[in-house]
Amino acid sequence: MVESTQLEPILEARHISKSFAGPLVLKDVNFNIYPGKVTALIGENGAGKSTLMKILSGVYTDYEGQVILGNDPVHFDNPRQAQEAGISIILQELNVLPNLTVAENIFLGREPETAYGTLDKRKLNKDSKRYLERLNLQIRPDMRVSSLKVAQQQLVEIAGALSYDAKILIMDEPTSALSEKEIEILFEIIREYKKQGGAVVYISHKLEELFEISDEIVVMRDGKIVDTGHTESFDRNRIVKGMVGREMGKAFSRRKLEYGEEVFHVSDFNLSLKRETGDCILNNISFSVQRGEIVGIFGLMGAGRTELLEGLFGVFPKQSQGTIFIEGQQVTIDSVEQAIRAGMALVPEDRKTGGLFLGMSVSQNLTLATLVSRFPGIFVPETSERELVADYIEKLNIDTPSPQKPINQLSGGNQQKVVISKWLATNPKILFLDEPTRGIDVNAKREVYELTNQLAEEGKGIVLVSSELPEILKLSDRILVLAGGTITADMDRSEATKEKIMHAAILNR
Amino acid sequence: MKKKNFSIPGISWQKFQSLIAILFLSALLALLTDNFLSTENLWNVLRQISVNVCISVGMTLVILTAGIDLSVGSVLALGGAVTAGLLKNGIEIPTFNLFIQFSVMGAIIAGLTVSTFLGWINGMAITKFKVPSFIATLAMLTMARGLTMLWTGGFPITGLGDSFTFIGTGWFLGIPMPVWITAVVVGLAMVLTNKTKLGRYIYAIGGDEEAAYLSGINVKKVKMIVYSLGGLLAGVGGLLVTARLDSAQPNAGVGYELDAIAAVVIGGTSLYGGRGTIMGAVLGALLIGVLNNGLVLLNVSPFWQQVIKGLVILIAVILDRFQVKDN
Numbered sequence: 001m002v003e004s005t006q007l008e009p010i011l012e013a014r015h016i017s018k019s020f021a022g023p024l025v026l027k028d029v030n031f032n033i034y035p036g037k038v039t040a041l042i043g044e045n046g047a048g049k050s051t052l053m054k055i056l057s058g059v060y061t062d063y064e065g066q067v068i069l070g071n072d073p074v075h076f077d078n079p080r081q082a083q084e085a086g087i088s089i090i091l092q093e094l095n096v097l098p099n100l101t102v103a104e105n106i107f108l109g110r111e112p113e114t115a116y117g118t119l120d121k122r123k124l125n126k127d128s129k130r131y132l133e134r135l136n137l138q139i140r141p142d143m144r145v146s147s148l149k150v151a152q153q154q155l156v157e158i159a160g161a162l163s164y165d166a167k168i169l170i171m172d173e174p175t176s177a178l179s180e181k182e183i184e185i186l187f188e189i190i191r192e193y194k195k196q197g198g199a200v201v202y203i204s205h206k207l208e209e210l211f212e213i214s215d216e217i218v219v220m221r222d223g224k225i226v227d228t229g230h231t232e233s234f235d236r237n238r239i240v241k242g243m244v245g246r247e248m249g250k251a252f253s254r255r256k257l258e259y260g261e262e263v264f265h266v267s268d269f270n271l272s273l274k275r276e277t278g279d280c281i282l283n284n285i286s287f288s289v290q291r292g293e294i295v296g297i298f299g300l301m302g303a304g305r306t307e308l309l310e311g312l313f314g315v316f317p318k319q320s321q322g323t324i325f326i327e328g329q330q331v332t333i334d335s336v337e338q339a340i341r342a343g344m345a346l347v348p349e350d351r352k353t354g355g356l357f358l359g360m361s362v363s364q365n366l367t368l369a370t371l372v373s374r375f376p377g378i379f380v381p382e383t384s385e386r387e388l389v390a391d392y393i394e395k396l397n398i399d400t401p402s403p404q405k406p407i408n409q410l411s412g413g414n415q416q417k418v419v420i421s422k423w424l425a426t427n428p429k430i431l432f433l434d435e436p437t438r439g440i441d442v443n444a445k446r447e448v449y450e451l452t453n454q455l456a457e458e459g460k461g462i463v464l465v466s467s468e469l470p471e472i473l474k475l476s477d478r479i480l481v482l483a484g485g486t487i488t489a490d491m492d493r494s495e496a497t498k499e500k501i502m503h504a505a506i507l508n509r
Numbered sequence: 510m511k512k513k514n515f516s517i518p519g520i521s522w523q524k525f526q527s528l529i530a531i532l533f534l535s536a537l538l539a540l541l542t543d544n545f546l547s548t549e550n551l552w553n554v555l556r557q558i559s560v561n562v563c564i565s566v567g568m569t570l571v572i573l574t575a576g577i578d579l580s581v582g583s584v585l586a587l588g589g590a591v592t593a594g595l596l597k598n599g600i601e602i603p604t605f606n607l608f609i610q611f612s613v614m615g616a617i618i619a620g621l622t623v624s625t626f627l628g629w630i631n632g633m634a635i636t637k638f639k640v641p642s643f644i645a646t647l648a649m650l651t652m653a654r655g656l657t658m659l660w661t662g663g664f665p666i667t668g669l670g671d672s673f674t675f676i677g678t679g680w681f682l683g684i685p686m687p688v689w690i691t692a693v694v695v696g697l698a699m700v701l702t703n704k705t706k707l708g709r710y711i712y713a714i715g716g717d718e719e720a721a722y723l724s725g726i727n728v729k730k731v732k733m734i735v736y737s738l739g740g741l742l743a744g745v746g747g748l749l750v751t752a753r754l755d756s757a758q759p760n761a762g763v764g765y766e767l768d769a770i771a772a773v774v775i776g777g778t779s780l781y782g783g784r785g786t787i788m789g790a791v792l793g794a795l796l797i798g799v800l801n802n803g804l805v806l807l808n809v810s811p812f813w814q815q816v817i818k819g820l821v822i823l824i825a826v827i828l829d830r831f832q833v834k835d836n
Contacts, residue, residue, distance in 0.1 A: 315723070337725040348723055355723075357716035359783040368713055371706045372725035378705050422724075 010035045010199050011056070011087075011168060016065035018051055025051050026063070027223045033168055038190060038200040040210040040231070043220035043243055049203050052220075053170050056201075057089035058082030080109075088161035089170040096153050096160075098146035103128035105145055106160045131159040135189050151182045158189065169193065170201045175209060179300040179467060180502065187213050205441060207236060208470060219243055240442060260291035262328065263461035264344075264430040269322030271304075271311040280307045281485045285322070289430060289461035294452065296476030297465045300505050303482045305465045306349050309432045313346045314339040326429060340373040345428035347420055349435045349465075355419040356407055363389045363403035365418050370425045392421035396451065413444025420451065430461040437471065449475060469498055481505050526828060527775060527792040531799055538803040545806055552685055556753075558798035559687035560585075560746040564765055565772040565790040566698045567742030570735045572773055573702075575715045575782025576642035578736065580631060581743040581769060582762035583653035584624045589747030590657050592620030593666040593757035596673060613673050621744040627653055628740020632733035642736075650766070657759050667756040677752025687749045694745060698787045711735060715782025771818075772797055775825040796821070 009032035018026040026048045033039055041049050054060045056067065058076030067074050069085060076082040079089070096105050103124045104111070112120040112127070121142075128141035137155055145153055154174065161169055175183045190200055190213055204210055210217060210231070217234050219227040219242035227242035265288035273280040282304050289295050299305045311320045314333040324331055324342075331342040339346075348355045357365055367385050375381050389403045396417045400410055407415060416436065423431065433452065437445045452475060456462050466472050472479060479496045481489040481504035489504035538545040564581050571578045596616040600609045611619065627649060634645035679686045702708040710731045713721040722728050746765070751757045776793035778785025800821060804814045 310723075313723075335725075335727070336723060337727060340725045346723065348720070355720060357713055357720060357783065359716045359779075360712060364709065364712075368709065368721075368726075369724045371709060375706070378707070380704060380706055380709060382704075 007034045007037070009033060010070065012068040013052070013056060014066045014068065016052065016055060016063055016067075018055060018060065018063040025223050026055075029065075029220075029223070029225055031218065031225065033199045033201060034216070035167070035197050035199050036194050037215040038194060038202050038213050039216045039218060040214035041201055041203045041218050041220065042205070042207075042210060042239060047220040047243070048223040049220055050172060051223075053089060053172060053201065053203065056082070056168075057087050057170055059089075083161075083164045083166070086165065086167035087170065088164055088166040088168070089172065090154075090157055090161055090174055091172050094150070094153055094157065096145050096157055098153075099144065101142050101144055102132070102139055102148070102156050102159075103141035105156055106131060106141075106163050108160070127163075128159070131163050132156075134162065134192075135159055136185060151178045154178065155182075155186070158186075162193070166198065168199045168201070170203075172203045173205070174202075175204065175206065180469065180505075181300060183209070205445075206468070207239060207442075210239075243442060260459065262288050263291045263326065264289040264463075265325040266312060267323050269308075269312065269320065269324075271307060271316060271320040273307060273316060273319055280304045282308055282311065283486045285487055287480055287487065287490065289463060291459045291461055292456050293477045294456050294462045294464055294475055296472040296479045297463060297482055298467075298469065298472045298479060298501055298505060299465075299482035300467075303505070304485060305467075305482055306434055308482065309346055309434050309463070309465060312339075313344055313432065337372055340369060340426050340428075343427070343429035344432070345369070345423035345426055345430070346432040347423050347434060347436055349438070355422075356415055358406075358408040360407060361404045362393075362398070362400050362407050362410065362418055365407050366392060366403075366422050366425060369422050373426050388425055392425060396421050396424075397447070411444075413440045413447065416440055416444065416448065417451075420448070424455070428460065430463070431455060432463045432465070434465045435467065436464070437466075437468075469501060472501070473498065526777070527789065527796050527825075531792065531796050534796070534799050534803060538799070538806065542803070542806045545803065550802070550806075552688075554795075554798050554802045555688050556685045557802070558794045559685075559691040560749050561765070561768050561772055561794045561797065562691045562791055563694050563742050563746040563749065564769040565776075565794050566694055566787055567739035568766075568769040568773050569776075569778055569785060569787055569790040570698070570702075570711060571642070571739045572770075572778055572780060573711050573715045573782055573785055574732060574735055575718070575780075576635065576732070576735070577770070577780075578628075578631065578646045578739045579643065579766045580627065580646040580649035580653055581739065581746070582765035583650045583657065584627045584740050584743040585747040585750065585762035585765060586657045586757075586759065587627065587653045587660065587747070588620045588624035588744035589751035589761055590620075590660050590666060590757040590759065591623045592616045592673075592748060593669055593751050594660055595619050596669055597666055613670070616673075617748060620748060621741060624744025624747060625737050625741040628737040628743070629733065631740065632736035635736065636729040636732050657761075661757065661759045663759055665756045665758050669751070669755055669757075674752050674755045677749055677754070687753065690745065690749065694742065695787060695791055702787055707731065707734065712783055715779075715784070717783075768794075768797065771822045775822060793825075 011033040013029065013031040016026055016029045016031070017024055029048070029052060031052060043049050051060065055063050058079040058081050061075070061077055074085060076085070097108070100108070106128045107124055112123040114120045125141040132139055132141060135155055135158065137152070137159070139148065139152060139156070145156060148156065174186060178186060193200065202210070202214055214231045217229060217231050217239065218225055219239060221243060227238070267286040269282065269285040271280065271282040285308060287295065297305055297308070310316065312324065314336045317334040324333055326343050333339045333342060357368070363385065366389050370388065371380065375384065386403070392398065393400065393403065398417045398421065399414050407418060410418070420436070436452070437448050440448070452462060452464065464472070464475055473493070473496060477493055479489070479491050479493065479501060480487050481501055483505050489501070491500065535545070544550050564585065568578060568581065595611040596613065599611055601607070631646050631649050634640045635642050676686050676690070681689055702711065710721065710726045713724065713726060714728055714731055718728060747762070750761050772793035773785070773790045774780065774793070775796055776785065776789025776791070778789055797818065800818060801814070804817060809817070
């Protein structure tokens with residue numbers, strides 16, 4: 001192994017500045033990418049990571065400074081040029097065309113032709129197969145992408161990037177849709193790619209991943225690079241210090257255990273969903289939550305975590321059965337409205353698609369569920385609404401210039417706080433949190449953790465679903481594992497370990 | 510494209526946009542023609558747009574939920590025809606030797622009930638049977654037109670009496686009746702969208718139907734109400750048309766859905782749902798009305814009128830795109 005200091009960088013970005021009609025979002029940034037290395041890029045939302053990567057991959061064409069690839073200065077006019085020069089980017093959002101086949105996606109726009117000028121399907125599928133095998137993917141190239149799971153779709157996208165013989169692969173939060181097992185596969189691929197001399201830029205909020213996969217770490221804050229070095233020389237504190245500009249106080253700590261009577265109980269819950277995206281069957285799910293208790297539910301992708309919460313919340317009244325008790329009282333839940341009235345709340349998984357109305361104001365977002373359940377009558381009670389909103393903005397420390405501000409102008413962490421407020425305002429007895437910290441930065445994450453804790457202390461029962469094991473371990477009093485449509489483990493936090501949980505999660509696979 | 514900051518609280522630049530266009534156009538017409546600014550002509554413009562405003566209000570509600578209602582023109586025709594037919598001929602059921610004569614009020618209520626019911630059927634098809642709104646209301650466009658032909662036998666129903674035609678031609682306190690009726694419709698719709706829970710739900714469903722459902726909103730019920738209101742308001746438009754002409758034409762309202770959609774879109778309502786206002790649609794209809802009126806006064810050929818109207822719609826939507834980008 002050669003030290004990176006002696007390596008020639010494959011790409012140098014020199015004095016890059018960029019603004020979007022206003023303040024600079026990148027300020028005189030110097031950034032190098034080395035062959036055979038994984039460079040991790042970390043920073044809070046809005047630090048400028050994605051902007052920098054979009055410049056390097058030809059998405060943004062208007063910037064100051066110079067990009068040098070190999071020994072030549074380059075300026076890409078579009079992503080295609082960057083790809084052809086060997087720089088591919090995998091974005092956070094999926095970028096596949098679901099109605100085309102796997103092979104057609106991989107070779108989109110460069111499909112091989114026969115002598116007659118028609119599509120050479122045999123060559124297309126054969127070539128695709130090569131790239132799929134390189135990724136250890138057991139997928140037929142002629143399958144439609146829409147029939148694949150999300151994680152597999154993402155791997156198809158990576159196969160597409162590799163097919164350009166990319167020298168540099170930029171990955172922006174590639175694991176947010178992947179399960180632990182799939183992340184391992186991805187990491188294997190990255191290691192293999194490194195060995196062949198490929199360079200990777202890896203953007204993620206998950207510190208564990210960065211430590212595991214990267215060779216170099218680059219920390220950004222406010223459009224500048226504030227810290228760089230070998231991964232071994234970093235620890236959690238140094239990263240956090242760079243990101244937030246100060247040492248993080250004592251790491252978040254769990255409250256004392258102290259909880260009361262049963263607030264939620266479900267017995268023999270069954271759910272059977274037949275969908276295009278894959279069936280979901282849950283059998284005989286029973287568990288209960290005490291007042292002040294945080295119950296963590298862990299499961300791999302496809303285990304039915306979200307479906308379980310939604311099913312309990314009255315989303316699929318026709319496809320599910322089971323008995324639910326709230327504070328000892330049996331309740332009938334045939335609709336979401338009934339669930340809310342009974343004292344349940346669900347903060348859904350995907351903030352943008354399931355929880356927020358991007359065209360509406362902070363205030364309108366915050367009171368929507370409350371209008372349904374708590375305010376009778378035809379009219380929106382304007383005074384109560386104003387008071388309620390002011391109350392939660394203060395209580396949860398939501399950073400917004402005004403309650404009338406459109407919600408899409410808030411940062412991700414503050415948006416998440418609005419979604420949580422929306423549900424707290426319904427005065428729930430039991431709160432379901434589905435991946436509450438996905439895609440928000442470290443600081444906002446910590447605030448969400450603290451809030452979750454505080455809510456438990458106030459006597460709410462909390463069910464937390466997360467695909468991040470450390471999060472589950474850190475927050476939960478009790479941990480349930482969902483696998484093969486049923487609960488395979490139920491353990492106290494004192495006996496829970498990463499290994500035990502994973503073992504239960506892959507039991508039936 | 511960089512604009513100055515026009516964000517005065519409560520007033521969107523969008524409204525300014527159509528308002529400025531209307532004022533500009535009016536100033537131009539005042540200079541170019543002798544009679545645009547005459548009181549008579551101005552009332553005339555308002556009376557003419559009243560039907561489109563009523564339909565556009567319903568259309569706005571539907572489009573806010575990210576749907577579309579193509580059936581309004583036909584529903585308007587049937588609603589008007591039912592009222593006219595009942596008023597003129599009553600109902601005769603020979604087997605029971607029964608004859609029911611309708612009062613003006615009774616006939617109006619019957620016409621509005623029928624058009625509301627057609628809207629309700631649209632809603633059922635869309636929510637219960639999951640037919641896309643475009644298709645469901647396209648089917649209704651054909652069916653309601655056919656029913657109108659059956660009901661009228663293909664001939665206009667005329668001679669409806671002064672107490673009925675007063676709705677379309679009369680004046681009250683110096684203002685034409687259609688303008689009064691339309692003002693009430695607009696006022697109620699503004700209260701609905703701005704002040705009521707239902708209004709909030711309509712915006713929420715258009716913004717993100719899944720999220721609205723997960724917030725406990727009864728999405729199906731809200732949509733049923735919205736499409737029924739769309740039918741009801743088309744019915745109101747039908748009354749106004751029928752009363753003004755003293756005649757229920759079997760071909761009344763052909764193409765009105767397009768004028769309504771144009772008014773809604775010019776008014777800045779997003780066809781993707783969740784964004785827009787009633788006032789926007791009113792101003793959109795007013796802009797189209799002033800434009801129509803002006804082109805007639807200027808003796809522009811009807812063929813050119815269509816070209817110009819189309820251009821205005823296109824420009825409005827393009828300006829709207831810039832608006833979205835700026836935000």
